[in-house]
Amino acid sequence: MSIIVAPSLLAADFLNLESEMKMLNRSEADWIHLDIMDGVFVPNISFGFPVVNRLREVTLKPLDVHLMIVRPEKFVDEVAAAGATFMNVHYEACTHLHRVVQEIRKRGMKPAVTLNPHTPVQVLEDILPDLDMVLLMSVNPGFGGQQFIEHSVRKTAALREMILRQQTSTLIEVDGGVNQETGRRLVDAGADVLVAGSFVFSSERPEETIHRLRML
Ligand code: DX5
Ligand code: ZN
Numbered sequence: 001m002s003i004i005v006a007p008s009l010l011a012a013d014f015l016n017l018e019s020e021m022k023m024l025n026r027s028e029a030d031w032i033h034l035d036i037m038d039g040v041f042v043p044n045i046s047f048g049f050p051v052v053n054r055l056r057e058v059t060l061k062p063l064d065v066h067l068m069i070v071r072p073e074k075f076v077d078e079v080a081a082a083g084a085t086f087m088n089v090h091y092e093a094c095t096h097l098h099r100v101v102q103e104i105r106k107r108g109m110k111p112a113v114t115l116n117p118h119t120p121v122q123v124l125e126d127i128l129p130d131l132d133m134v135l136l137m138s139v140n141p142g143f144g145g146q147q148f149i150e151h152s153v154r155k156t157a158a159l160r161e162m163i164l165r166q167q168t169s170t171l172i173e174v175d176g177g178v179n180q181e182t183g184r185r186l187v188d189a190g191a192d193v194l195v196a197g198s199f200v201f202s203s204e205r206p207e208e209t210i211h212r213l214r215m216l
Contacts, residue, residue, distance in 0.1 A: 160190025
């Protein structure tokens with residue numbers, strides 16, 4: 001079985017989004033990862049729903065929406081209306097995480113919870129059976145092109161161990177600083193889904209780069 005690859009559009013050329021989307025459509029990319037930032041939860045602002053809605057019109061690939069915002073529960077309807085398959089909310093941004101997860105599922109999306117680099121996977125013990133995916137940040141969220149944080153490999157292994165012990169079918173996704181080398185180690189540790197931004201979009205042959213990541 002191949003690895004699921006979700007290129008992050010944050011590293012795309014925003015002046016040529018249409019051709020970037022056509023490239024992704026031609027490629028073997030499994031999903032498209034969309035990073036929404038609010039300048040409050042993270043020190044950066046990216047793009048919002050008007051952009052996501054237009055992107056939805058030009059691709060059939062599942063959208064994996066990563067919300068780096070405070071109070072993501074306010075936008076469950078908007079994310080669902082944009083046609084997202086996965087709605088990723090940060091553990092650190094949700095006081096009532098269980099309620100948010102139920103809301104996401106009620107709107108027909110797959111709930112995923114994201115952990116910042118400093119948040120241990122053990123906080124997910126009780127919520128794990130309710131999740132379709134856990135997204136481990138392997139950089140501090142907010143920017144593309146940052147250096148991979150090494151402990152993410154051990155963290156991936158610890159989460160895989162928790163999933164096996166609880167016998168859930170939760171996917172493990174890792175985001176930040178992913179390339180062929182870090183991707184290999186993450187897959188060995190138990191990752192199912194790799195998000196890659198700059199590694200894909202700064203590559204001379206992005207379609208081939210996506211193919212090679214899937215073969216890890
Ligand atoms: C970072 C975002 C990532 C980012 C990854 O806050 O969540 O999805 O685009 O970029 P790279 O792959 O360049 O580290
Ligand atoms: Zn992301």
